Amino acid sequence: MTEEKIEGLNKKLLKLKEYVDLFRTNLGQYQSKNYDESNTRTDFIDKFFELLDWDVRNEQHFEETRREVIREDKITIQGKQKAPDYCFRIGGARKFFVEAKKPSINVKEDIGAAYQVRRYGYSAKLPLSILTDFDEFAVYDTRIKPKPRDKAEVARIFYWKFTDYEKEFENIYNIFSKNAILKGSFDKFVVTSKKKKGTSEVDKEFLKLIEDWRSDLAKNIAINNPKIDLYNLNAAVQKIIDRIIFLRIAEDRNIEEYNNLFKIAQGENIYKKLGEYFERSQKKYDSGLFVVESWLSNLKIDDKIFKDIIKSLYFPESPYEFSVLPVEILGNIYEQFLGKVITLTPSHQAKVEEKPEVKKAGGVYYTPQYIVQYIVKNTVGEKIKNLTPAQVEKLKILDPACGSGSFLIGAYDYLMNWHLSYYADPKRKADSAKKGKIYHYADGDFRLSVAEKKKILLNNIFGVDIDNQAVEVTKLSLLLKLMENETQESAGMLFKYSNEALLPDLKNNIKCGNSLIGPDFYADKNLSLFGNNEMRKINVFDWQKEFKEIFANGRFDVVIGNPPYVDNRGFDKNQLEYFFNNYVSFTKSGTDKFKTKKFNTFIAFIEIIAKLLRQDGLAGYIIHKNLLKTTAYKGSRIFILNNFSINKIIDWGANQFEGVVAETISLFLKKTKKTDGKIKIEFFKKDKKNRENDISQKLYEVSFDNIFSINLLSEDMRLIDKIEKDKCKLFDFVNINNGVVTGDDKHFIFEKKIDNNYKKCITGKNIKRYYVSGLKGYVNYDLKKLLRARDPKIFESKEKLIMQMININLIVCYDDQQLYNLGTSYDITTKSNELDLKYLLGLLNSKLLNYYYQKKFTNESALTNAISTKNLFEFPIPSISGKDQQNIIDTVNQMLEVQKKFHSAKTEADKKIYQQKIDILDKQIDQEVYKLYGLTAEEIRIIEK
Numbered sequence: 045m046t047e048e049k050i051e052g053l054n055k056k057l058l059k060l061k062e063y064v065d066l067f068r069t070n071l072g073q074y075q076s077k078n079y080d081e082s083n084t085r086t087d088f089i090d091k092f093f094e095l096l097d098w099d100v101r102n103e104q105h106f107e108e109t110r111r112e113v114i115r116e117d118k119i120t121i122q123g124k125q126k127a128p129d130y131c132f133r134i135g136g137a138r139k140f141f142v143e144a145k146k147p148s149i150n151v152k153e154d155i156g157a158a159y160q161v162r163r164y165g166y167s168a169k170l171p172l173s174i175l176t177d178f179d180e181f182a183v184y185d186t187r188i189k190p191k192p193r194d195k196a197e198v199a200r201i202f203y204w205k206f207t208d209y210e211k212e213f214e215n216i217y218n219i220f221s222k223n224a225i226l227k228g229s230f231d232k233f234v235v236t237s238k239k240k241k242g243t244s245e246v247d248k249e250f251l252k253l254i255e256d257w258r259s260d261l262a263k264n265i266a267i268n269n270p271k272i273d274l275y276n277l278n279a280a281v282q283k284i285i286d287r288i289i290f291l292r293i294a295e296d297r298n299i300e301e302y303n304n305l306f307k308i309a310q311g312e313n314i315y316k317k318l319g320e321y322f323e324r325s326q327k328k329y330d331s332g333l334f335v336v337e338s339w340l341s342n343l344k345i346d347d348k349i350f351k352d353i354i355k356s357l358y359f360p361e362s363p364y365e366f367s368v369l370p371v372e373i374l375g376n377i378y379e380q381f382l383g384k385v386i387t388l389t390p391s392h393q394a395k396v397e398e399k400p401e402v403k404k405a406g407g408v409y410y411t412p413q414y415i416v417q418y419i420v421k422n423t424v425g426e427k428i429k430n431l432t433p434a435q436v437e438k439l440k441i442l443d444p445a446c447g448s449g450s451f452l453i454g455a456y457d458y459l460m461n462w463h464l465s466y467y468a469d470p471k472r473k474a475d476s477a478k479k480g481k482i483y484h485y486a487d488g489d490f491r492l493s494v495a496e497k498k499k500i501l502l503n504n505i506f507g508v509d510i511d512n513q514a515v516e517v518t519k520l521s522l523l524l525k526l527m528e529n530e531t532q533e534s535a536g537m538l539f540k541y542s543n544e545a546l547l548p549d550l551k552n553n554i555k556c557g558n559s560l561i562g563p564d565f566y567a568d569k570n571l572s573l574f575g576n577n578e579m580r581k582i583n584v585f586d587w588q589k590e591f592k593e594i595f596a597n598g599r600f601d602v603v604i605g606n607p608p609y610v611d612n613r614g615f616d617k618n619q620l621e622y623f624f625n626n627y628v629s630f631t632k633s634g635t636d637k638f639k640t641k642k643f644n645t646f647i648a649f650i651e652i653i654a655k656l657l658r659q660d661g662l663a664g665y666i667i668h669k670n671l672l673k674t675t676a677y678k679g680s681r682i683f684i685l686n687n688f689s690i691n692k693i694i695d696w697g698a699n700q701f702e703g704v705v706a707e708t709i710s711l712f713l714k715k716t717k718k719t720d721g722k723i724k725i726e727f728f729k730k731d732k733k734n735r736e737n738d739i740s741q742k743l744y745e746v747s748f749d750n751i752f753s754i755n756l757l758s759e760d761m762r763l764i765d766k767i768e769k770d771k772c773k774l775f776d777f778v779n780i781n782n783g784v785v786t787g788d789d790k791h792f793i794f795e796k797k798i799d800n801n802y803k804k805c806i807t808g809k810n811i812k813r814y815y816v817s818g819l820k821g822y823v824n825y826d827l828k829k830l831l832r833a834r835d836p837k838i839f840e841s842k843e844k845l846i847m848q849m850i851n852i853n854l855i856v857c858y859d860d861q862q863l864y865n866l867g868t869s870y871d872i873t874t875k876s877n878e879l880d881l882k883y884l885l886g887l888l889n890s891k892l893l894n895y896y897y898q899k900k901f902t903n904e905s906a907l908t909n910a911i912s913t914k915n916l917f918e919f920p921i922p923s924i925s926g927k928d929q930q931n932i933i934d935t936v937n938q939m940l941e942v943q944k945k946f947h948s949a950k951t952e953a954d955k956k957i958y959q960q961k962i963d964i965l966d967k968q969i970d971q972e973v974y975k976l977y978g979l980t981a982e983e984i985r986i987i988e989k
Contacts, residue, residue: 053214056095060209063088067178067206074147075179081146085115085129088178089144092209096221098132107468108489109136109461112222127367128164128173134225136461141165141173141186141368151180152203153196158182162190162199167365169246169373171234172201174220179206181216189249192360250364251377255384257285257353259396261345262386266394268344275580277394278386280340282513286520287322289374290333292357296366297530299546309354315345331523331547371453371525372413378448378517379410400614411606411666414731415696415710416454419664422692422712423602424455427662433466437503440594443605444559444652446507449518451604452554453525459500464492497526498548506591506600507554510583515556522554523547557585560648565622582619587656598658606666607649611642627651629679647671647680650711654687657715663688666696669707672752673901675914681750688713690741692724693754709754725754748900748918760899763983767896771920777879778872780913781838782849783807783865786823787831793821801825803839804861808848808868811857813889814936815943816846823864838871839864843881845872847888850910854897856888858940870913879921882936883929890973893919895987922976932972939965 067074067088074084090100099112106112114131130142143161145151151158157175165173165186175182183202190199197203204212218224219233261281265272272280294300308317319341326334355361384396428436436459443451467476468490476482482490501522509515526547563584566574574582588595612620620643624630627648630641646667653663671677672693684690692712725737737754743761744752756764784805786792793805802822810817827833838844840862847870848855856872858881865871874881887893901915942965946958974984 053217056217057210057213060092060095060213063091063178064206064209077148079146079148081129081144081177084146084177085144089130089142089176092176092178093130093132093142096217098222100130102489107465108485108491109464111489128161132220134222138168138170138370139225139230140170140220141168143173143175145175145177147177147179149177151175151177151182151196155192155194155196158184158196158198158200159190159192159194162186162188162194163363163365164368166190166246166363168368168370172230180204181206181209187245189246190363246364246369247373247377247380250374251380253356254285254289254377254381255396258381258384258386259394260349260352261285262394262396264346264349265343266388266392268346270392272343274386274388275577276339277388278513280343281386282516283340284318286516287318287325287334288353288357290520290524291321291325293366293369293524294527297527298367299527299530303358305354306358309351312347314347314350315343318350329523329547330549331519332549332551333520333523333547371521371528372416372450374524375448375450375453375517375521376410378521379450382448382511382514382517410448411450412731413450413454415666416450417458418694419451419604419666419710419712420454420458423604423662423664424458427602428459428462433463436462437499438597439504439601440506440599441504441602441604442506442508442600442656444508444603444656445605445607445649446509446518446554447511447514447606449507449521449554451606452505452507452518453521455602455604456501456505456522456525459504460492460497463496463500464490467492467496491529494526494530494546501526501550502548502553505553506594508557508559508585508590509554510556510558512556515554518554519550522550555585555590556583557590558583559585559587559652560627560645561619561622562586565618569618599661600656601658601661603653603656603661603663604665605649607646609668610645614645615643623648629677629683642676647677650680651683653713654683654715659715661715662691663713663715664710666708666710669695669709671711672709672754673749675749675912678749681744681752684711684713685741685745685750687715689716689721690723690744690752692726693752695725695727695754697727697729727754749914751901753900756899759986763979763986764896764900766979766983767892767977768920772923773917774884774919774921775917776923777874777876777921778884779875780916781834781871781873782832782913783846783867783869783871784823784825784830784834784839785832785867789866792824792826792830794824795821797822798824803864805864805866806846806869807866808850811846811848811855811865811869813855814857814885814939815947816857816859816861816863817947819863820866823866825864832867834871838873841871841873845881845885845888846870847872847911847916852898854888854894854911856885858882858885858936870911870916878923878926880926880929880933882933882940884921886932886936886939886969887921887973887976889969891970891987892973892977892979896920924976932969932976935965935968935972939969 073079093113094100099106100115102111102113104111112133114133116127116129116131128141129144132139132142141161141164143157143164145154145157149157161173161175162184165171165184166189168186170186173184173186175184181202181204182196182200185199185201188199204216209216218229220230224230258281261284262277265277265280288305291300292305295302295304304321308314308321311317322334323336326336357364383399385399386394387397388394424441427439441452441455443449443455446452464482467473467481473482473490477484477490480493481496483493485491505522507515507518509518561582561584563586565582565584594600615623623643629647629651630643646665649665650667650671653665657663671680690711691714692710694710694712696708696710698707720740720742722738723741725739726733727735727737737757739754739756743756744750747753794802796802797804801824803825805820805823806816806818807820810820825833825836843858843860845856846859846863846865847857849868849870872881872884896919897911897915901912939962942958942961946955946962949955949958974987979987
């Protein structure tokens with residue numbers, strides 16, 4: 045710690061000592077029942093956290109979106125407190141709650157106080173929260189699900205008395221100070237304290253709860269209503285759950301009277317009474333969420349179902365505090381929820397199953413919040429720079445595959461914060477308040493009025509999804525976002541300026557349909573062949589009809605999202621025929637070298653951007669990293685280059701989605717004429733950027749297969765050009781074949797040779813640089829039964845090279861033993877006497893060609909890369925005489941001999957000597973290869989580093 049930091053900490057300690065001494069001197073007075081919580085906060089707790097560098101009193105005069113500490117006034121309704129006393133934030137993101145008590149409360153033993161703060165932290169998905177009366181200071185791990193009968197010490201990880209503060213202050217400062225959070229110390233502590241017993245995060249627990257509701261409701265409705273069809277059964281369950289969740293959240297936000305649902309559940313004919321409540325809610329909110337539908341109202345549902353559902357939402361059963369449950373977390377929960385669907389058995393019994401497309405994809409994956417925020421900031425944020433609210437009002441933002449609405453919620457939140465900052469500017473706030481744009485809240489801050497939030501939502505936010513349930517969830521999520529931070533007081537402000545209902549109807553903003561298939565799908569088809577269920581599944585969507593006004597005014601300004609990844613297997617032949625005929629990246633025959641037979645929806649959604657965006661519109665997607673380099677997606681890369689300027693590519697790396705190792709990128713596009721401008725490349729590890737790069741878009745237009753390389757620097761580009769200049773292609777000299785694919789190794793590969801039809805075989809794992817490590821076994825080479833056999837002449841060549849197929853490095857060995865290699869490897873044999881295989885072996889294992897391969901054909905952070913023969917054939921090879929190849933051949937011969945000796949050596953001392961020889965020979969081969977390609981010392985340095 046520097047002297048300056050030590051001095052600063054000492055000053056804080058002196059101040060802290062004053063507070064501790066004052067508290068000790070008047071302990072009896074402070075612990076009396078007459079000394080209340082409000083005074084405790086003002087006299088001690090506020091000051092304590094100011095010592096931790098928090099701007100508790102907002103002396104920087106930040107508006108609502110940027111202030112560091114949100115202090116809630118205590119309002120008790122029906123014996124229930126509204127919100128935690130303090131919320132500590134960085135950049136508007138919650139980090140931890142503090143719940144304050146008066147010193148007469150025994151924090152160490154009080155079960156109710158501990159349960160309260162744990163419910164707040166758990167519901168908000170915060171890792172830690174604090175309970176304090178200054179006399180005592182307790183820190184809880186709020187990832188652990190709270191139970192009302194838990195003792196106060198359950199999930200408590202720190203407990204201090206005020207007399208401990210001076211001794212423990214450095215520890216407290218290093219975890220909970222603003223600087224500790226900015227430097228990442230808080231997050232590191234959270235990670236190291238993770239995996240404690242009982243940890244079960246709120247989204248997983250709440251998901252389990254509503255999945256149980258769905259199952260119980262579906263079974264009961266199916267039994268009591270034998271005529272209901274599958275479509276309406278799913279719709280009924282979804283609508284009932286959405287309405288109950290909305291109204292229960294409204295209670296905790298004091299917009300609805302607390303316990304309304306609970307009271308209804310105490311009597312009989314509960315569904316009928318709920319229906320009456322829903323009807324009243326329709327008049328109050330008029331949002332489409334509570335629209336009265338006779339078929340739905342007339343359903344017969346047993347009381348017990350609702351008694352159990354509603355009971356689980358209230359104390360003491362419920363660990364959830366809905367006033368602090370973020371809409372984003374609810375969206376995460378619903379995204380998983382939508383991965384399953386209700387089905388009916390022939391006997392009309394309901395059961396819940398995973399959707400087929402979800403099963404194929406291995407689950408539902410919710411986009412991390414920081415990725416949503418990044419994409420929104422770099423599209424919506426860029427589009428509204430230097431605009432006025434009147435100009436922003438005209439912007440149209442779309443997610444064409446909105447799912448549960450996470451990107452639309454992110455965009456809506458960004459716009460609300462932008463408008464609040466604009467209207468609350470000191471120069472404008474008085475006039476803005478007068479016009480009803482903002483209002484003065486009880487805590488002294490300005491907030492956007494409900495009317496203004498409605499206006500933003502209706503003017504700017506649009507979405508489409510093929511799944512009707514997803515559409516309903518998106519609407520619900522957006523309505524809950526609108527209600528976030530609202531109370532009965534703030535909702536009442538709406539009626540000062542208009543006679544509108546509290547919430548908007550989003551039917552014209554969020555629509556159900558297939559973004560990729562238009563009504564022309566049926567143009568040449570006999571409609572009698574398509575039943576209602578099949579048409580619902582296809583769910584064609586007419587963009588120009590559904591968004592007539594937007595298309596008349598130039599289309600959308602911003603398109604964002606995480607499009608689904610569904611390949612050929614997810615569609616029938618009619619749908620695939622439509623895709624192949626309507627999307628230029630694909631072809632049915634596969635004969636067009638610029639197109640692919642491998643249909644995938646995420647590629648089609650890239651093409652959709654061009655149809656939906658106005659000129660100079662912006663788009664931001666998170667998509668699979670394979671787009672950048674996979675040969676099958678060359679057509680899509682050409683489409684992008686022909687239609688967009690690429691502003692940015694973000695490499696998010698792997699493991700961004702829980703349970704998924706696949707790597708993802710974000711692509712930021714501008715619909716404009718082709719450009720030679722620079723593309724900004726950024727590399728992230730989780731939510732932290734660790735490096736960046738610039739690449740010319742022109743490079744992508746001229747690169748092999750139009751690969752979007754993201755790792756090239758300008759020095760790499762120059763070096764690759766030099767390596768390629770005046771060289772022959774590897775294709776001119778060799779044949780490359782895949783190894784044999786048995787189709788079932790257990791039935792074809794054995795440990796022992798049985799007859800002459802059994803051949804020594806190796807797999808990719810046996811292939812090392814210059815060496816074959818062991819055998820896989822003996823393959824029964826039955827040409828008629830093997831799945832993909834090869835001509836035995838390939839394997840029985842006098843000599844050949846064998847290369848690993850899956851690696852980001854070139855790993856090649858020499859074989860003169862007529863080994864049969866399996867499908868995870870390639871055989872390389874000569875077709876020209878001009879090139880010696882041992883010369884080629886040295887080239888392929890050299891640093892230079894490994895550098896060339898990684899920079900030109902791969903992305904260095906990739907987890908797995910299948911080396912393609914197409915790329916291998918493009919390798920630049922110096923065509924020199926046999927005599928000039930000899931230096932490398934001789935050195936490679938030495939390498940092969942030393943490798944054998946190293947692997948057969950009995951002692952560590954011998955191994956050490958042979959390893960030294962291997963390292964020396966490697967360097968000698970590299971130096972010879974550098975000479976062949978004419979590299980300078982500086983160019984060699986680039987490769988060596």
